[in-house]
Amino acid sequence: MGNRKKCKKILLIFIVLLFTVGCSNIEKKKVNKEETYYIIKGLNLMQASKYAEALQSFFAAYKYEKENETILKNIGIAYSELGSYDNGEQYLKRALEINAEDAEALYNLAVIYYNRKEYKSSLEILNKISPEYINQKVIVAKVYTYYRLGDYNKSYNELTEIFKTNRYNYNLELVNLNIKLMEKLKNTKQIYSFVYNIYSKHRENENYVVFFVNYLLKIKAYDEAFKTLKEYGIKNEFSSNISYELAKLEYKRKNYNQALKYMNLVKSEDALNHNILKLKADIYKEIGEIEKSKKIYNILENIKGND
Numbered sequence: 001m002g003n004r005k006k007c008k009k010i011l012l013i014f015i016v017l018l019f020t021v022g023c024s025n026i027e028k029k030k031v032n033k034e035e036t037y038y039i040i041k042g043l044n045l046m047q048a049s050k051y052a053e054a055l056q057s058f059f060a061a062y063k064y065e066k067e068n069e070t071i072l073k074n075i076g077i078a079y080s081e082l083g084s085y086d087n088g089e090q091y092l093k094r095a096l097e098i099n100a101e102d103a104e105a106l107y108n109l110a111v112i113y114y115n116r117k118e119y120k121s122s123l124e125i126l127n128k129i130s131p132e133y134i135n136q137k138v139i140v141a142k143v144y145t146y147y148r149l150g151d152y153n154k155s156y157n158e159l160t161e162i163f164k165t166n167r168y169n170y171n172l173e174l175v176n177l178n179i180k181l182m183e184k185l186k187n188t189k190q191i192y193s194f195v196y197n198i199y200s201k202h203r204e205n206e207n208y209v210v211f212f213v214n215y216l217l218k219i220k221a222y223d224e225a226f227k228t229l230k231e232y233g234i235k236n237e238f239s240s241n242i243s244y245e246l247a248k249l250e251y252k253r254k255n256y257n258q259a260l261k262y263m264n265l266v267k268s269e270d271a272l273n274h275n276i277l278k279l280k281a282d283i284y285k286e287i288g289e290i291e292k293s294k295k296i297y298n299i300l301e302n303i304k305g306n307d
Contacts, residue, residue: 035064042074051081069098073105085112103133110141119148136162140174147177156181170198172211179215192219206232206241213245217252225249240270247279256286274303 042057055078061071076091092109095102106129113122123145129138139158146155159178163170175198182191195215202208209232216225226249233242243265250259260283266276281296 032064035061035068038064039070039074042078046074046078049081051078054078055082067098069095069102069105072098073102073108076105077108080108080112080115085116088112100128101130103129103138107138107141110145114141114145114148117148119145123149136166143174143177147181152181152184156185170202172207175211191215203232204236206236206239210241210245213249217249222249222253238265240266240273240276244273244276244279247283251279251283251286254286256283259283260287272299272303274300277303 038057038061042054042061045051045054045057055075058071058075058078061068062075065071072091073095076088076093076095078088079085079091080088089109089112092105092112095105096109099105106125110122110125113119113125123142126138126142126145139162143155143158143162146152146158156178159174159181162174163178175195178194179191182188182194192215195212199208199212209228213225213228216222216228226246229242229246229249233239233246238246243262247259247262247266250256250262260280263276263280263283270276277296277300281293281300284290284293284296
């Protein structure tokens with residue numbers, strides 16, 4: 001009889017324990033499910049560049065788990081994107097305490113240091129990224145960091161590697177940086193062939209045409225610039241941009257009346273563009289239309305004041 005009571009008591013304790021563990025697991029699953037929801041929501045908001053909303057979502061996930069590498073890292077990145085570099089640094093460092101080799105956390109920490117003009121610290125962090133995680137984004141960061149540190153040879157060498165692997169997808173910002181580096185390293189004789197090579201692969205793209213023409217204007221190769229613009233305009237269209245570049249070219253050649261003719265081809269929706277107005281005012285001034293010139297300068301001042 002005593003043994004039966006004892007068995008019943010043990011069975012009751014077992015049932016209670018089983019129920020408790022079951023509730024605990026259900027609660028844990030619920031917490032994990034909510035945490036995962038906020039993380040995924042935050043990542044989607046980051047993808048949409050909605051950093052303030054993403055931050056709220058990651059902090060909602062943070063309530064459930066304060067030592068989660070993904071949560072900490074993305075809080076740091078969101079803060080960084082919002083310009084709150086001190087907070088960004090704090091959370092990225094916490095993520096790196098969990099995983100010191102997290103390439104994304106290292107890269108974004110390096111970006112924070114770069115934006116704070118702490119270029120040596122930025123480079124130190126970039127150099128911690130493992131070779132298998134070094135992509136174009138990391139190399140570009142190194143290019144700019146070396147440039148800011150005045151190490152033009154290393155900056156140029158890193159950039160050359162990008163151009164070797166990306167033969168057809170040239171970023172014009174990087175192209176212009178490469179030209180600056182070539183000038184600083186006294187490789188000026190190679191610049192034209194470099195610029196022409198890029199233009200020749202993208203001669204149907206207006207942005208690359210304008211880029212090439214602006215380089216030609218810089219070296220005063222006016223005839224080649226004129227030919228390039230005319231060929232593009234005839235084959236494609238004389239857009240406001242192309243018309244403006246033709247006017248700018250003729251202005252530099254002091255053909256002011258011809259420059260004005262090209263300015264008149266600019267579409268009405270682009271007529272209030274600052275550069276277009278400025279050039280038009282300068283042209284009127286050169287041909288003696290002082291009142292028209294003053295009127296445009298006044299418009300420019302009003303636009304500047306409203307900004």
